[in-house]
Amino acid sequence: MTTARTLTGQGHDRVSDPVASEPSAPARRGRPAPDWSWLGLTPFAAYVLLFLALPTIIAVASGLFDGDGAFTFDNLAALGDPVILATFWNSTWVSLLTAVVGAIIGALVCYAMLGLPDTGFVRTTVDAASGVLAQFGGVMLAFTMIAAIGTQGVVTKFLRDGLGIDIFAGGAWIYxxxxxxxxxxxxxVPLMIITFMPALAALRPQWFEAHLTLGGTRSGFWRHIGFPVLAPSFLASLVLLFANAFSSYATAAALASQGSQIVPLQIRTALTSETVLGRENLAGALALGMIIVVAVVMWIYALIQRRTARWQA
Incomplete structure (x- = not known):
């Protein structure tokens, strides 16, 4: 018994070693280490400041001052001129028309590629071409259009000489x-493919199978499930296309040879002739009008994107 108690006591002493059971010393409290991760955003912040924020501030500020540097609202009053209103209307309907047509064609292309494998030849080719053509504009695009469907373009001469169709019978509308x-x-169209394809690919096949299991039809699936789910993404892409066309300048400047039919070209005219409508710094007021329109459009885009993210989460 004594031996057993001794062994038990020794074991108990080993388990409840007072040195091992002492609480650890409190950690030293000092100043936390500085977090330098924000330095990674420095290049992007510098880019936004130099190429977005600063030009916007200069454009808005120039529209609120006259040639002598005095504060005035005369430049903003020019936004109510019939000529300026006509340019805003032209920019609006051209942007809206190309956005709607581009959204519909792009959505149909996305639907046609829905059943194709992601790494297949057709899918990868369309994705690569869309990524390139979405950034294809300016002088290169204007030259391509003139060479293809200009008054002496390849397609124009083929239609006129081969099929007897003159697409310029009513005038040189391309310019x-x-x-x-x-x-x-x-x-x-390529921009629509890039922005809308991820939303269309997010439609789960289980939803379609469950709809058919419950006695539904293919058309009923798109009418009650597919279209309502894709509507926010489609509208967001449509708004993005509108903003993209509304702010486009290089293609119109290289292609349109007469007049200032849209707002970006009107801004160019105001910059080269500071006495347009008898008001100086009119370009700043026009830029302010464009900034307001684009800001409203992108605000609507952000609201729609929030709704889209709910069911994608």
């Missing part, structure tokens, strides 16, 4: 406002 429509569609 005017209507010519911007096919030019804008060149980059509007």
């Amino acid at each position: 005017a406002l209507p010519g911007l429509i096919p030019a804008y569609l060149v980059f509007q």
